Amino acid sequence: MNEFKYKGNILYCEDVSILDIVKDYSTPFYLYSHRTIVDHFLKIKNAFSAIDPLICFSMKANSNLNICKALLNEGCGLDIVSGGELYKALKIGCPPSKIVYASVGKTEEEIETAIRKKIFSFNVESIPELIMIDTVARRLKTKPRVALRVNPDVKPDTHDYITTGTKEKKFGIDFKTAEDIFDNANKYSNVSIKGLHVHIGSQITDVEPFITSLKKVLDFVEKGNIGLEWLNIGGGFGIMYHDESAKTAEDFARAIIPILKARNLKIILEPGRFIVGSGGILVCKVLYVKTGVTGKNFAIIDAGMNDLIRPSLYKAYHEVLPVAKLDTTSLVYDVVGPICESGDYLALDRSLPKLSSGEYLAVMSAGAYGYTMASNYNSRPRPAEIMVIDGHVKIIRRAETYKNLIAGERIIKELK
Numbered sequence: 001m002n003e004f005k006y007k008g009n010i011l012y013c014e015d016v017s018i019l020d021i022v023k024d025y026s027t028p029f030y031l032y033s034h035r036t037i038v039d040h041f042l043k044i045k046n047a048f049s050a051i052d053p054l055i056c057f058s059m060k061a062n063s064n065l066n067i068c069k070a071l072l073n074e075g076c077g078l079d080i081v082s083g084g085e086l087y088k089a090l091k092i093g094c095p096p097s098k099i100v101y102a103s104v105g106k107t108e109e110e111i112e113t114a115i116r117k118k119i120f121s122f123n124v125e126s127i128p129e130l131i132m133i134d135t136v137a138r139r140l141k142t143k144p145r146v147a148l149r150v151n152p153d154v155k156p157d158t159h160d161y162i163t164t165g166t167k168e169k170k171f172g173i174d175f176k177t178a179e180d181i182f183d184n185a186n187k188y189s190n191v192s193i194k195g196l197h198v199h200i201g202s203q204i205t206d207v208e209p210f211i212t213s214l215k216k217v218l219d220f221v222e223k224g225n226i227g228l229e230w231l232n233i234g235g236g237f238g239i240m241y242h243d244e245s246a247k248t249a250e251d252f253a254r255a256i257i258p259i260l261k262a263r264n265l266k267i268i269l270e271p272g273r274f275i276v277g278s279g280g281i282l283v284c285k286v287l288y289v290k291t292g293v294t295g296k297n298f299a300i301i302d303a304g305m306n307d308l309i310r311p312s313l314y315k316a317y318h319e320v321l322p323v324a325k326l327d328t329t330s331l332v333y334d335v336v337g338p339i340c341e342s343g344d345y346l347a348l349d350r351s352l353p354k355l356s357s358g359e360y361l362a363v364m365s366a367g368a369y370g371y372t373m374a375s376n377y378n379s380r381p382r383p384a385e386i387m388v389i390d391g392h393v394k395i396i397r398r399a400e401t402y403k404n405l406i407a408g409e410r411i412i413k414e415l416k
């Protein structure tokens, strides 16, 4: 289900006209469909029901408290990657038993807090980190659960920056080292190493890389006889931004379940993008239209790479649609932001109905890695986040103000 659709010439979010929303709220803003987000969670839950996994939504895809809370209300847990995400997860009442924590660089403070809060498990990415967790656990006289994050050296067909499971990347532990850790588990007597974790990257639209990596992991499990209790198979399920032949949750499940079934392991999933990606858009306004000397048309909009960095960072494709289809003649545009960088664009060479100042555009499938990667670059306040829920239009985060921009800064006395 995707709840961003045209009715006549007007783009709607669920049953609300986006033209009505822009009358009340100034652009740019992120707009989410509660129904779409919950529906995508349920799609994964239902597709994988045969193995009854714990599904931990990957908070870094979208950590708005309301969105995470909407998922918690459906029984979802959370996959965190920092102390800040732990703080937010606990703020909205996520049961610690449904929190898993990955990151190559957990600090001692972050580890201590997570142990004290009794999260389900740490996904450990190196021996020094394991030693740190063991040391903190000894001091706190507890025995936290850890999973070793293995790096299976599998290369999915996705952008290099979101490939994580190949041997030259910083993530995880190679199988040989993992074997040594299990063989010498008595060295780490203050932790319980009963899990394995694998996450090979993001926006993976094929089932093969998952199959290959899980087979490698299970070969390792069988060879080692390591007394495993749970296997966390990470996230990475890709969505359709453009012309990808993206898989459904059922496609992924059909490929993955047979490999895992009958192993008697508790399974954890960490989907992020799949749950929230298509459930959000970035709504913006055309400020100016200009034609360069080469004849290229630029639609200059009021949102930029500080609001949505994926096109600039990953050359990611986001569909751009007019909120109201006014003119039928179409022209080719670069849709660009106001930021002083040539890499500041949201879409290149797009055929769009002839645009003029004041028109509204929707940058589609911006619900994942959109707001969470937004910044104040060029001293631009970050945008609002709005959610349509049960026919209501709700602000779930105010737009920042200029005051917010300087909240942490003081003119020091030496400069007064």
Ligand SMILES: *Cc1c(COP(=O)(O)O)cnc(C)c1O
Pocket (backbone or CB within 6 Å): 058, 060, 061, 079, 081, 102, 199, 201, 202, 203, 234, 235, 236, 237, 270, 271, 272, 273, 274, 368
């Ligand atoms: C980012 C991340 C995920 C989520 O990836 P998606 O592609 O958004 O599903 C899951 N697990 C870990 C460890 C991650 O770093």
